[in-house]
Amino acid sequence: xKKLAIIGMGPRGLSALEQWLMVSNSKIQFEIHxxxxxxxxxxxxxxxxxxxxxxxxxxxxxxxxxxxxxxEISYFGYKLPSFPAYQDWVTQNITKExxxxxxxxxxKQMGTYLHERFLSIYEVLKSDKNFKIIKExxxxxxxxxxxxxxxxxxxxxxxxxxxxxxxGHQPIERDKQLKKWMAHTNEQHGYLxxxxxxxxxxxxxKEIEPNQNLAIRGFGLAMVDVVRAITxxxxxxxxxxxxxxxxxxxxxxxxxxKNIIPFxxxxxxxxxxxxxxxxxxxxxxxxxxxxxxKKELEDVASGQKNVNSINFLTNAIASITASxxxxxxxxxxNHSYTKLELKNLVxxxxxxxxxxxxxxxxxxLPTIEIIQSFVKMALTGFNLSLDYFIGQVWRxxxxxxxxxxxxxQVSDHILAEIITLDERIKRYSYGPxxxxxxxxxxxxxxxxxxxxxxxxxxxxxxxxxxxLSHSNHSITAEVMVNSILPAPELxxxxxxxxxxxxxxxxxxxxxxxxxxxxxxNGIVNVPESEQMIPLAVLGRLAKGSIIGVDAILECFGTRIxxxxxxxxxxxx
Numbered sequence: 001x002k003k004l005a006i007i008g009m010g011p012r013g014l015s016a017l018e019q020w021l022m023v024s025n026s027k028i029q030f031e032i033h034x035x036x037x038x039x040x041x042x043x044x045x046x047x048x049x050x051x052x053x054x055x056x057x058x059x060x061x062x063x064x065x066x067x068x069x070x071x072e073i074s075y076f077g078y079k080l081p082s083f084p085a086y087q088d089w090v091t092q093n094i095t096k097e098x099x100x101x102x103x104x105x106x107x108k109q110m111g112t113y114l115h116e117r118f119l120s121i122y123e124v125l126k127s128d129k130n131f132k133i134i135k136e137x138x139x140x141x142x143x144x145x146x147x148x149x150x151x152x153x154x155x156x157x158x159x160x161x162x163x164x165x166x167x168g169h170q171p172i173e174r175d176k177q178l179k180k181w182m183a184h185t186n187e188q189h190g191y192l193x194x195x196x197x198x199x200x201x202x203x204x205x206k207e208i209e210p211n212q213n214l215a216i217r218g219f220g221l222a223m224v225d226v227v228r229a230i231t232x233x234x235x236x237x238x239x240x241x242x243x244x245x246x247x248x249x250x251x252x253x254x255x256x257x258k259n260i261i262p263f264x265x266x267x268x269x270x271x272x273x274x275x276x277x278x279x280x281x282x283x284x285x286x287x288x289x290x291x292x293x294k295k296e297l298e299d300v301a302s303g304q305k306n307v308n309s310i311n312f313l314t315n316a317i318a319s320i321t322a323s324x325x326x327x328x329x330x331x332x333x334n335h336s337y338t339k340l341e342l343k344n345l346v347x348x349x350x351x352x353x354x355x356x357x358x359x360x361x362x363x364x365l366p367t368i369e370i371i372q373s374f375v376k377m378a379l380t381g382f383n384l385s386l387d388y389f390i391g392q393v394w395r396x397x398x399x400x401x402x403x404x405x406x407x408x409q410v411s412d413h414i415l416a417e418i419i420t421l422d423e424r425i426k427r428y429s430y431g432p433x434x435x436x437x438x439x440x441x442x443x444x445x446x447x448x449x450x451x452x453x454x455x456x457x458x459x460x461x462x463x464x465x466x467x468l469s470h471s472n473h474s475i476t477a478e479v480m481v482n483s484i485l486p487a488p489e490l491x492x493x494x495x496x497x498x499x500x501x502x503x504x505x506x507x508x509x510x511x512x513x514x515x516x517x518x519x520x521n522g523i524v525n526v527p528e529s530e531q532m533i534p535l536a537v538l539g540r541l542a543k544g545s546i547i548g549v550d551a552i553l554e555c556f557g558t559r560i561x562x563x564x565x566x567x568x569x570x571x572x
Contacts, residue, residue, distance in 0.1 A: 001031050001130065002571060005150050005158070007138050008166035009036035010044020011555035012539045014118050016164050019564035021073050021080065021121070028572050029076050031130040033158065035138050035150075040111060042118025044168060047111035047552075048198065054232040055199050056104045058221055058432060059552065061090065062277060064105075066553050070117070080124050083117045086110075102276045104433045110552060140500040141535065148535055162567050164522065164536040170495045172486040181461070181480065190465025193481045196226050203233025208479055214257040215466055218483035219264035219454060220427065224436050226483050231256050231443065238439050245379055246435045250442040259450045260443065261468060261477055264484075266354075267455025269367055270431040271374040271388055279381035282331050283392035289320045293400050303409030310417045313401070318346035321393045325386060332384050333359055346390060353424060359386040367451040368444050371437055378434045391428020398422070398429065402548035406559070407520045412511040415544055419514065422547065423487070450475070488515045488540050488549075498541070506535060514544030521566035522559060534570065536563050 004020065006013050013034065020030075038045045067086035072079065084092065094109065125131040140151040147159040174182070178194055185192040191207045208214060208230060216223050232238070235253030240246065274280040285293075296316040299305040305312075322342035325332055337345070337359075349355045354363055361370060377388050405418055431437075443449035457470040465478045490498070490509040501507045508527045510517040517525040522536035538559060540549045548554045 001029060002161040003033065003159070004030040004567070005033045005035065005148070005160045005163045006166060007035045007150070007163065008044070008168060009034045009041045009118070009133075010038070010046065010166065010168050011042070011114055011552060012166035012168070012560070013044070014042040014114060015556045015560045016166055016538060016563065017118075017121065018070055018073075019560045020567060021075050022071070023561070023564040023568050024075065026074060026076050027568065029130065030162070030571075031132070033132045033134055033160070035134050035136060037135055037137050040115045041122070041133065042114040042116075043111035044114075045198070046168065047107055047114055049108050049111045049115060050200075051106070051108040051111070051198065052200060052203065052229075052233060053106045053108070054228050055107050055225060056433070056436070057107050057110055057552070058104065058430065060273070060433070061087070061103050061105060063553075067556060075125075078124050078128070080121055083120050086113055089113050089116075104435070137497075139496045140504075141497065141506065142500075142504045143506070143533060148533070161571065162534045162536075164538060164563060165541065166538050167495075167497070168540050169485075170488065170493045170498060170541065172489065173492045173494050175486075178482060181466075184461045189461065189463055190477070191479045193479070196222055196229075196481055196483050199225055199229045200233070202226060202229040202481070208234075208257060210255050210258065212257050212479055213259040213261060213450075213475055213477040214479040214481065215453075215468060215477035216260065216262040216481050216483050217264075218485075219262050219267065219269060220483065220485075221270065221430075221432060222483035222485055223262050224270070224432050224440070226481050227260060227262075227440065227443065227449070228436070230260065231448070238442060246438045248435075248438050248442045250439070250446050250448065252446065252448070256448060257479070258448075259475065259477075260448055261450045261453050261475060262483075263453045263455070263457050263468065265456050266363075267367060268353075268363060268427065269371050269374070269454070270437070271391060271428045272378040272431050272434045272437045274378050274381065274392065275434050279378070280392070282328055282381050282384070283324060283389055283396065285320050285324065285393060285396055289323075290397070290400065292316070293320065293397055294404070297400065297404040300410060301404040301408040307410070307414060310414060310421065313418065314347055314350040314421070315343075317390075317394060317397065318343045318350065320397070321346050321386075321390050324393060325389055328384075331381055332389065333386070335359060342386070345386060349387060349390065350421065353387075357386075361385045361387050367454045368441070371441060374431075375434060375437050375441065378437075388428060391425055391431075394422075394425050395429035398548075402546070402554075406546035406548070407518075412514075412544075415547075416511050416513055419544065419547060487513070488543050489513050490515050490541070493541070505529075506533060507537070510544030515541045515549075516545065518542045518545040520559075520562055522563040523566065534567075536566075538563060 006016050040049050065087045069085035070083040072082045142149045148163045151157045181192050216226050234255040237251050238248040293316050322339050326339045377384050452473045453468045453470045457468040460467040464476050466480055467476045505527050507516045507524050516537045518537050522538050524535050526533050543549045
């Protein structure tokens with residue numbers, strides 16, 4: 001009997017298992033080995049069930065309607081029960097009177113759903129000798145006589161006919177600044193946390209004391225998680241002042257840091273997602289807009305049209321955005337610009353985010369004022385700045401971009417430019433919920449969140465930790481938390497498995513700053529090899545070959561089906 005190894009049993013590993021069982025349709029049976037060290041299979045480490053309630057997912061219940069269920073599967077005499085779509089499961093299992101489609105659920109809730117979805121398969125197949133869970137870390141993969149050799153902790157090795165990697169987030173080499181800070185703290189100067197997850201290591205950390213100043217390197221979504229961990233996680237809580245606007249007051253526990261000081265290179269804050277569907281629909285492109293974008297991208301993505309820049313993409317998005325902004329005047333900032341003039345403004349902004357214009361958010365305003373302005377837009381849907389508008393339009397159109405430019409026939413530098421622009425716009429398109437930003441405002445109001453140093457402060461290493469200076473302000477932080485999560489650059493990944501794959505010449509990067517080069521069915525493009533190696537990579541490490549890799553919905557997308565069908569075609 002042939003053997004299949006699924007390495008990593010988080011959401012993508014679960015999806016790979018499901019898709020293989022469905023695609024197989026009892027045509028060919030594999031001995032299936034699943035490698036995972038995390039406690040809750042199906043959920044993995046990111047969605048672990050032991051996370052606190054305050055650690056939210058960054059997708060609303062409404063968006064999660066797209067997470068479909070699984071039909072009943074017949075597999076070599078076994079009947080694997082169907083499993084409900086996420087929304088149906090929530091309705092059946094989560095009792096919460098105030099829950100609405102625009103709530104942002106706890107990560108552990110999604111983890112519970114994923115784990116139960118895995119268990120619904122495991123409980124049926126666990127007695128089958130061909131279905132095996134191996135709770136060991138895989139440290140090396142190589143080829144052996146047309147098969148793939150998988151080594152776990154140098155203790156044991158297995159030969160497989162098919163292997164799929166679904167290993168998600170991997171450690172990345174630390175940058176020069178972090179290395180310098182680590183050396184500083186090794187000499188007993190300050191306390192440094194280089195990676196904020198699992199988030200409970202912040203709330204439970206005895207080194208974070210009430211009288212301390214805590215600085216946060218990074219001003220993105222992970223920063224929000226850190227702030228909630230060292231406030232709510234330390235016993236504080238937020239009390240609604242207005243349940244409609246989610247305006248809050250922070251009630252301190254006395255255990256949180258004295259000052260929380262976030263900062264980044266540009267200091268520009270996140271823009272929250274629209275409060276509800278009605279506001280979100282203001283920026284929703286028409287069906288004609290979707291068709292237009294598909295047409296503009298298809299020739300480039302298929303290789304029929306050569307391009308030297310991403311102007312083809314930015315021009316198309318700018319045209320759609322300008323048309324929408326032009327016709328929704330009751331919701332936008334007051335202006336007298338023509339559609340063409342609006343389009344040119346959007347193009348200029350794509351080229352330079354700090355492009356200064358009255359229709360764009362003013363970067364020079366105090367950070368708290370920018371946050372308040374974005375919150376008001378997200379709450380009301382009125383006086384929408386053009387940059388906020390661009391971000392929401394981009395989010396709506398993003399699935400097309402991801403689809404067309406995953407495994408696209410374009411140059412490496414074009415892919416890199418698209419990914420760079422997408423990452424830049426995520427501060428608008430995939431910002432946090434309004435409630436999180438209202439909580440930041442509340443923390444600023446009571447003097448705990450210090451926003452005087454958000455934009456690239458001067459940082460000196462001092463005996464107590466880090467001295468931050470900006471304008472005429474200075475403050476010393478005894479604790480530093482790094483909340484910048486690095487991109488999955490293959491050449492900087494430091495996990496033994498990935499390093500060994502590179503040394504064994506089984507993988508190569510799409511681009512020096514991107515992930516593993518794969519074919520549409522997930523199979524790696526082996527350097528200088530004419531022979532196909534049945535090793536597939538799905539998810540985050542393949543960023544560049546595919547563009548969308550991080551969202552939970554992408555774990556259950558068409559790429560997984562392509563892989564499963566490829567396995568069947570190669571082995572039947």
